[in-house]
Amino acid sequence: MFRRLRAPVLPLPRPLPLPRPRFRPRPRFRLAAAAALRGERHGRWLWPAALAFVLGAYRIGTPQLWRDELATWSAATRSTGELLDLLHRVDAVSGAYYLALHYWIAVFGDSPTSLRTPSLLAMTATAALVALAAGKLSGAPAALPAGLLFAALPSVSRYAQEARGYAFAVLAVAAATWFLLRALEEPGRVRPRWWCGYAVCVLLAGAFHLVAVAALAGHAAVVAVRLRGRSWRHVLPGYGLACAGAAVALLPLVLAGQRQADRQISWIGAPPVSGLVTVLPGLFGAGAVAAGLLTTGLLAARLLALTAPGRVRRASRAAALQAALLAVLPLLAVWVLSQGPSSYWTGRYLLFTVPAWAMLAGAGVGVGARVPGRRGVRPGLLLVLGVLALPAQWGLRAADAHDGYDLKGAAALVAADYRPGDAIVPPRGGASYLMVDLGMRYYLPRSDRLRDVFVRTDAVRLHDFFALECPVPADCLGPEERVWVVGVGALPDPYADLSPAQAEALKSRYTPVRTVHTGGLTITLLTLLTRGQ
Secondary structure, three states, X not given: OOOOOOOOOOOXXXXXXXXXXXXXXXXXXXXXXXXXXXXXXXXHHHHHHHHHHHHHHOOOOOOOOOHHHHHHHXXXXXXXXXXXXXXXXXXXXXXXXHHHHHHHHHHHOOOHHHHHHHHHHHHHHHHHHHHHHHHHHHOHHHHHHHHHHHHHOHHHHHHHOOOOOHHHHXXXXXXXXXXXXXXXXXXXXXXXXXXXXXXHHHHHHHHHOHHHHHHHHHHHHHHHHHXXXXXXXXXXXXXXXXXXXXXXXXXXXXXXXXXXXXXXXXXXXXXXXXXXHHOXXXXXXXXXXHHHHHHHHHHHHHHHHHHOOHHHHHHHHHHHHHHHHHHHHHHHHHHHHOOOOOOOOOHHHHHHHHHHHHHHHHHHHOHHHHOOOOOOHHHHHHHHHHHHHHHHHHHOOOOOOOOOOOHHHHHHHHHHOOOOOOEEEOOOHHHHHHOHHHHHHHHOOOOOOOEEOOEEEOHHHHOOOOOEEXXXXXXXXXXXXXXXXXXXXXXXXXXXXXXXXXXXXXXOOEEEEEEEEEOOEEEEEEEEOOOOO
């Protein structure tokens, strides 16, 4: 019998792998630009940063330096040794900023634009961080509105044009908030790099302005809200070590600040309860802007309650609660501390809370993007708030926007009639805090050297901002034939700002020949008495 033979089953050959297309990555700047145009992640921080930079850079050098900025210039232009000697005596809490600006000036000079550019860059970076933190806290729809609102605030532009450390303290607090929110994203996992970043930012916030450490009150509340009902073992070690490490590092600065408090902040009074409200216009740069931000939050909350789905409503309420804690609790903490021996209650000291207020308003404006049929609410609210900020923004660019005294104009009057060998008598005593002597020295040409008649020991050798005057003014008169006397206000008597002994010493040898009133100052030229007078 014949058997039916079966052909052997051979395995099919494997198909040859197709060649993979070569991936050619697009340049990063093109990806970032495309994402910004599409409103993707990069655009959420890029546009706020750009707006903050443009508003802060516009006419940044036009406002004249005022007394605080003149103190910065005086400190930062000293040698490193002289600066450290100054900090040992006064203003140790600003030492980190003075040292940073000292090296900046060595490279870029000490023009008003150069002195203020670091603050401009700090506020630009802060606007980006506000957008990123708002996205982490309240979701993507709140990121861009929060960043734009922060960038458009008049107070942000004002202190982007300020040669002081406030902008850096605001930047450090915003960065600390972002690191905290990143660390809390996955509470079940320990993320050491986020906690290390948080500790460094808290340390920098205190180094640039000690009052900014009050932001920890809001951060602690956010940690408590986020971890309610969850395990704490993954968060408490990192959070506790970060706060403790920053506190230990800042302790020497705290002790130095306490020793110098009488000289630094004795002029600030304890705030009443109404101060919690009256400080808001100064915090945002204008009363209309403050009212607009608060009204926006209330309107958005009402819209959310009426039209939003339940899940969206719950998530938005939780985010708004945390943003409110970040904004309000630090203010309350500073208010309570200001009831003690030293008060810290002034608008620029509380500027570090502005990012949280912008995040709160951004969460409210972002509600419009979550509610069906209400997507036009967000651009409308942003436009209204921008219009409210416009008058204050415009006023910031005036020459006397930072102070009411025209030091530049006074220096120009002296320089126009300067003769080698001229001397000067700036106001001191009760008017020393105005730093008129520093202002005249800054704005006068470097070639015009005027001896300060009644100075016995200058401020640099005294390790201070203020010089030591001669106890017997007549002994300090020199051979100068002409003396310029500068007074504060429209003075009918050119000697009104001088002590009686100084006035008598000048009257015994000089006579006024010309008096000019300009920009809140009185400039009088004295010449030697002729025989027979």
